[in-house]
Amino acid sequence: MKTIDWANIGFGYMPTNYNVRCYYRDGKWGEIEVSSSENIELHMAATCLHYGQEAFEGLKAYRCPDGKVRLFRPDENAARLQSTCRGICMPEMPTEKFIEMAEKVIKLNQEFIPPYETGATLYLRPLLIGTSAQVGVHPASEYLFMIFVTPVGPYFKGGFSSNPFVILRDHDRAAPLGTGTYKVGGNYAASLVPNKKAHDLGYAGEFYLDAKEKKYIDECGAANFFGIKNNTYVTPKSTSILPSITNKSLMQIAEDLGLTVERRAIPVEELSTFEEAGACGTAAVISPIEKIDDLDENKTYTFTKDGKPGPVSEMLYNKLKNIQYGIEPDTHGWTRVVIE
Numbered sequence: 001m002k003t004i005d006w007a008n009i010g011f012g013y014m015p016t017n018y019n020v021r022c023y024y025r026d027g028k029w030g031e032i033e034v035s036s037s038e039n040i041e042l043h044m045a046a047t048c049l050h051y052g053q054e055a056f057e058g059l060k061a062y063r064c065p066d067g068k069v070r071l072f073r074p075d076e077n078a079a080r081l082q083s084t085c086r087g088i089c090m091p092e093m094p095t096e097k098f099i100e101m102a103e104k105v106i107k108l109n110q111e112f113i114p115p116y117e118t119g120a121t122l123y124l125r126p127l128l129i130g131t132s133a134q135v136g137v138h139p140a141s142e143y144l145f146m147i148f149v150t151p152v153g154p155y156f157k158g159g160f161s162s163n164p165f166v167i168l169r170d171h172d173r174a175a176p177l178g179t180g181t182y183k184v185g186g187n188y189a190a191s192l193v194p195n196k197k198a199h200d201l202g203y204a205g206e207f208y209l210d211a212k213e214k215k216y217i218d219e220c221g222a223a224n225f226f227g228i229k230n231n232t233y234v235t236p237k238s239t240s241i242l243p244s245i246t247n248k249s250l251m252q253i254a255e256d257l258g259l260t261v262e263r264r265a266i267p268v269e270e271l272s273t274f275e276e277a278g279a280c281g282t283a284a285v286i287s288p289i290e291k292i293d294d295l296d297e298n299k300t301y302t303f304t305k306d307g308k309p310g311p312v313s314e315m316l317y318n319k320l321k322n323i324q325y326g327i328e329p330d331t332h333g334w335t336r337v338v339i340e
Contacts, residue, residue, distance in 0.1 A: 006118035009153045011283060018108040019148035020101045023131075024091050029145075032101055034108065040144065045133035047140040053130030054185045055084040058282045059245075061106045061122040061149075061338060063113045064326040069106065069339035071124075072324050074099045076245045081126065084182040089139040090128060098126065103338045105147045110339065112151050116325065123152040123283075155283035160317055162290035162304050163204035165220060165279075167268070168194045169296055172211040173219055173240070180240030187242070188222065195221060205279070207292060209268065210238060217266040220289075223281035225266075226250065227274035228312045232260040234274070246280045246320075252332060253319050259312070268294070271301040276310030286317045 004014075021033045047053040057077045062070050078098035085092045102124055106113070114120035126147045130140030154160075171194035174180025174187050191206075198206035198221075205221035217225055217236050224244040226235040233254035235247055251261045271277070277289040288309035291302045304310060309317070322328035324335065 004112075004114075004151065006114045006120045006151070007153070009114075009120055009151055011123075011152045011155045012150075014112075014150045016109045016112045016149050016151075018105065019146055020105045020108070021144060021146040022093075022097065022101065024143040024145070025141075029091070029093070029097065032097070032104065034104075035146075038148075040146070042129075042131060043133045045135060047130030047132065047134045047138075050134065051130075051137055052184060052186045053088055053090055053140055053143075055081060055088065055090065055128045055183055056185065057081050057124075057126040057183060059102070059124050059126075060152075060282060060324075061113060061124065062324050062326075063116050063122075065116050066326055068326060068337050069110075069113055070324065070326055070335040071102060071106065071338050073245055073249065073334045074102050074336060076248070077126065080183060080243065080245065081128065084184060085128070087179060087182040088184060090130065091143060093128065093145050099336070101145075101147050102126070103336070105149055106338050109149050112149065114151050120151055120153045122149055124149050152283075155281075155287070160286065160288070160309060160314075162288040162307050162309055164202070164290045165205050165207050165292045166198050166201060166203040167207040167209065167292060167294045167296070168197060169209060169214055170194075171197075171206070171208065173208045174211070176210070176212050176239045178240060180238075181242060183242055191222060203293070204287070210265075211240060215267055217268060217271070220279040223279035223284060223287065226278055226280060227266065227271070228259075228276035228310065229274045231258070232262055233312075233316075234262045234264070234266060236266050237263045238265070244281055246282055246285060249320060249334065250280055250286070250316050253316055253323075256331075257315065257319070274301075274303060276313050277301075277303045278309075278313050285320065286313055288313050 078095040082092040132140040132142035224247040
């Protein structure tokens with residue numbers, strides 16, 4: 001295992017030994033290739049550069065206390081990538097090949113999988129791009145799918161601790177019935193300016209309202225939102241929200257723990273009724289929300305007065321983490337042992 005200061009690596013890119021690649025040419029996917037290069041050769045007229053034919057995923061591998069390395073729900077990442085492919089006219093990567101490549105790249109970079117006790121993980125970044133040259137607006141005929149890995153620490157400084165957020169009405173992350181339900185780079189490009197505004201104002205991130213009416217909670221930065229009240233887990237339903245695998249897992253765990261789960265439109269005003277609130281996603285798992293400031297309306301919605309995560313959020317977080325690390329029984333078959 002590499003000699004790295006695992007406890008202080010942060011959430012960023014660190015070079016590793018290998019990545020895996022697969023090319024789509026002549027209407028079919030080729031063989032899996034292993035590369036030690038961090039670079040790709042790309043035509044200047046590639047569709048990924050001009051017309052946004054680019055999709056990515058994010059998932060993690062965990063070194064567990066029993067010594068095994070587990071991967072969490074890769075089939076769900078494959079399914080979400082396939083949905084994105086259908087949404088922007090790219091060939092779908094079969095689930096079996098997606099998982100085979102994910103497991104291969106983990107095994108090739110075993111020395112970069114952080115030790116269990118550090119709280120760090122190995123982050124996998126699957127990437128699919130259109131590579132053939134086009135000047136007119138058309139899908140590419142050739143594509144490159146690759147997965148690289150990098151060890152990461154917590155997405156937010158402080159890990160599982162509460163953070164302040166702010167509602168920004170003058171920006172939309174994605175349009176209804178647009179590409180918001182797909183994991184494409186353009187959605188994140190649209191979030192860079194509002195995210196910077198939020199950080200400049202001293203917040204951990206920004207909140208988007210629905211683009212059509214500006215009445216309902218949509219997303220929390222690059223994460224899904226959930227609120228807790230009256231033993232109920234409430235999360236938004238919208239045609240411009242990326243379906244979070246973490247949120248899907250938390251909804252199931254909430255049901256397992258006896259909570260009612262509601263996926264529906266959440267009016268902004270309803271924020272005042274939640275006992276707890278959080279942002280969830282692969283990178284942060286759960287980031288408990290301390291407060292949400294609505295600067296336009298001069299309102300503050302506070303979810304914790306002492307800065308500590310709420311009891312339900314903590315229970316959900318611990319349950320999910322324990323499943324990911326093989327500490328509690330995986331009753332839903334979510335994890336795959338990659339290295340015994």
